[in-house]
Amino acid sequence: MSGQTDQMTLFRPLILLCTCIIFGFYAGADIRDVRVIGDGAPTRITVWSDISHDAQAFLAESGGERSLVLPLQGETQSRAGNGMGGVASWALSGGRLSFLLDRPLVVSRVLSLPPTGKETAWRIIIDLETVSPARFASIAKRDMQRLARAESDARKASITLASAEVAPTEPLSPRNRKGHGQYVIVVDAGHGGKDPGTQSAKGLLEREVTLKAALYLKELLDKDPRYTVRLTRDDDRFIELEDRVTLARKWGADLFISLHADAAGSPDVSGASVYTISERGERRIDKEASKNDWKIPIETSGSKVVGSILEDLVKRETKSHSAAFAEDLLPELKAAGPVLRSTHRNAGFYVLLAPDVPAVLLEMGFLTNAADAKRLQSSSGREKSMQAVKRGIDKFFDRQEVLVASD
Template identity: 45%
Template sequence: MTGKFRYFLLLLCAVVWLGNSALAGEISEVSVVGEGEYTRITLASDTEIRHGIFSLAHNGQRAIAIDFPDARVGTSAVTPAPTGAVTSYEILGGGIAFRLSHAVEVSRALSIGPTTADPRHRLVVDLVRVSPVRFDREAAVDVDRRAAFLSGEGAGPAEAVEMAAAEPASRKRVIVIDPGHGGHDPGASAHDLTREKTIVLATSQALKTKLDATGRYTVHLTRSDDTYIDHEDRVSMARNWGADLFISVHADAAGNSSVSGATVYTLSARGERRVDGTASANGWQLPVEDGTSQEIVGILTDLTKRETKTNSSIFAEMLIPELAGAGPIVRNSHRRENFFVLLAPDVPAVLVEIGFLTNRADVARLSSQQGRDRTAAAIANAIDTYFAQAAGHTAVN
């Protein structure tokens, strides 16, 4: 953060943030995770966080301020390095200024109450990329909004805030593992005629065993034997089971036998354009109450798709370092493709290529029980991390 911009933030924030000594709560965690156009900020506190969210702009530099006049960030708060649109953040008394790499707006803000698993209150703020002109226009309006909020006359940008009840802590997360190919479709083949459909089924079964052993998840396989299942049915299974995460497991092939390692795919921009049509054709519409206007249905659908895309990318970024610890990964290992099994509008999904069957070392690794177990453990660890972050607490090992 440049010195001039930091001084600008201090001028804006110091008086109102540092002036209140009668505090109601303490922020114990600040998390910023994002990828591409979407970023999520999460604050955790011992009390409900009365907050305002505002845009700040000065000489072409931009920030998002979250003001919480009744709380402070604790001296022992967990504050990992940010990713996504946030390059850094400044903690100053009763607020945080998040310095941005590009213009964003708040697409949603959720206040989540305590659960038995996590007694903290959480504020989750989702940001989406917008044009600089749009950001600067909002920042100009926010000058007065913010002054009203900090003086106690306003409640912040209410149009961006909705309350969401936390799910019961006892509910197990539903994981759907999709072993690719099967039956008449063998997938790729190795030099020793090892078939992709066999390798990915064995790896998927190892992953299910590891997840079942934790007791934290309900785990389904789209196939548990050598059966072919249409792509549409694989996605429908995940939705019907209420999947919180869908992982399609495959093995790759290349013309160059030296290419090796794992790859993680999320949905491409071209695929995003197919979501609505595919969902309509397959009956994957979101459940809404009868009589809901089409305008509201459209808004809810758009929010859900944005959240699905964000969470898919967040999980992909968590999965890659785990896979790197279990074996080789390809260069630019998070890629985007127009794969059908990634098209559900409401289920975060990735497709994992666990190695190349055209590479002898990958074949040896994936043909061994030890190699498959290491890959399965890597995916399981990423799942634990992903859902631990969603719950606002540290993963249980």
């Protein structure tokens, strides 16, 4: 019961924010800027907005023209611009941001990032890569159906919310932002016990590497009075994946970090990488949440429709915070050691499925690479890596405090 209370405390401010966003949809908010860079392998679209948007991008094909469509909340000022790298042009009109493509491209990643530092706008980042015409046509056929459903649901939600009453949520007194244990960090040492994970050529086991790293990261975080640190395991035992997520939610986690070490077919592959939830993984959240009773603690006047919309907003906010933390972590990892070229990746790993806990999975390096294995086995290498994680955590929560203070 205490865990549920903690989560309600954690999400009441978020629910208030989500409620404001819902009714803010009808007033509309303008897009500040749209930029396209790249050469098609890859191409990146960046959109700057006054508010957070649900970052969903859909491919479409009609009359011989290929396009990418980004639905937006509310009405926006119409405008247009030129593109590059496979994007011929873009146009903003009637709640849609459309990109005309001059070659078959697919979406490899979509991120929604909150304001940070001197960046005062929300950003949507869409990465595109070139594919065959047949592959594009197959995805576009599916996406056009998904886009129609999404826009239909948005219209229905607008009508329902216009007449629904959201029960007021009791404002909370601000927490002492420098007080002890303000943020709960759950550190998950991957694998363990009967599940050894991968191993190096010299027999170094992933379960050993992750446990030592988790224990050292806890030691680092325990020295900072802002954090309360929980470990899903502190010895060589096996914990079921769903139990790791359940524990994080029970403890009211503000951030969940799962530590792992990777493996590759080639011994030359090395470097750290960070994973956040993929689109395919998102489609599993509701099923697993129902199966494991991962209920999002929200308060409404009893309207199931409003409750459903608020739950969706919480999940979107969780995804956004996960991506924001990953982006805060990347430069720290790069400063501490080798990283993969595509450092921020997306996957449907089970430990990323919590609907209301920002989560990342960190692959600290490759045990199949001799240099990485040596680095991860050594005290100095492990400490350098986890110190980078601590700096990333600090940066993430420092920014959250600035945003809350500015509000």
